[in-house]
Amino acid sequence: MVAYGTSYHALKDRAKLSDGETLLVLGASGGVGLAAVELGKLMGAKVIAAASSENKLQLCREYGADQTINYSKDDLKSEIKKLTDNKGVDVIYDPVGGDYSEAAFRGIAWEGRFLVVGFASGTIPKMPLNLPLLKTASIVGVFWGDFAMRNPKQNMENTKMLMKWYDEGRLRPHIHKTYELKNTARALEEIMNRKVRGKLVIEM
């Protein structure tokens, strides 16, 4: 619920993603990232998935990504321009932070929205404020936990929509691996080492 709840709130309520727009997802094979790829497609967007390996990008394609960028070897800004005929992307979903954020922002479209979701890289980026000015773009914060507490009715509506899509088989949470409770440390280590695609499950 956290991964899908966050990504749906971010794309629908914060970015107001609309049909036909282009969405770039960073960390696209991770927990919230893969949910954003799936939801972006359901909401009618063209989705560009960015991640650090071919194996991760392959999973993103299986979840509907139209195009992919391997940011461990290719330059984000120039790849975005190449894939969008220089127009840039309308919405950027960023749960990673670090150096990727500014590089991605430099590929945003006119009136684009940059969603600040998290800092899995461990570094909170700083952004030159001439960049949003030059594209009339917005930097938009996302805090699903607080949103759910402040707007429980709206969050319930979102949850109902997500459960409907899930019941219809249109959302398929990806389980990378299942661990027993006693092996939780190993599971966390796997996440820290950037080895996980989708979610890990800990069985109680």
Ligand SMILES: NC(=O)c1ccc[n+]([C@@H]2O[C@H](COP(=O)([O-])OP(=O)(O)OC[C@H]3O[C@@H](n4cnc5c(N)ncnc54)[C@H](OP(=O)(O)O)[C@@H]3O)[C@@H](O)[C@H]2O)c1
């Ligand atoms: N704002 C909110 O409401 C909200 C809600 C939920 C989660 N979050 C935040 O969103 C972030 C991502 O959560 P998640 O559950 O999707 O995590 P995750 O499954 O671990 O995915 C994070 C992705 O970040 C990338 N990454 C880049 N550098 C990394 C590093 N040094 N260590 C680990 N991963 C790295 C990895 O993809 P590549 O290897 O492809 O780069 C990884 O797939 C977290 O910071 C979390 O706190 C925010």
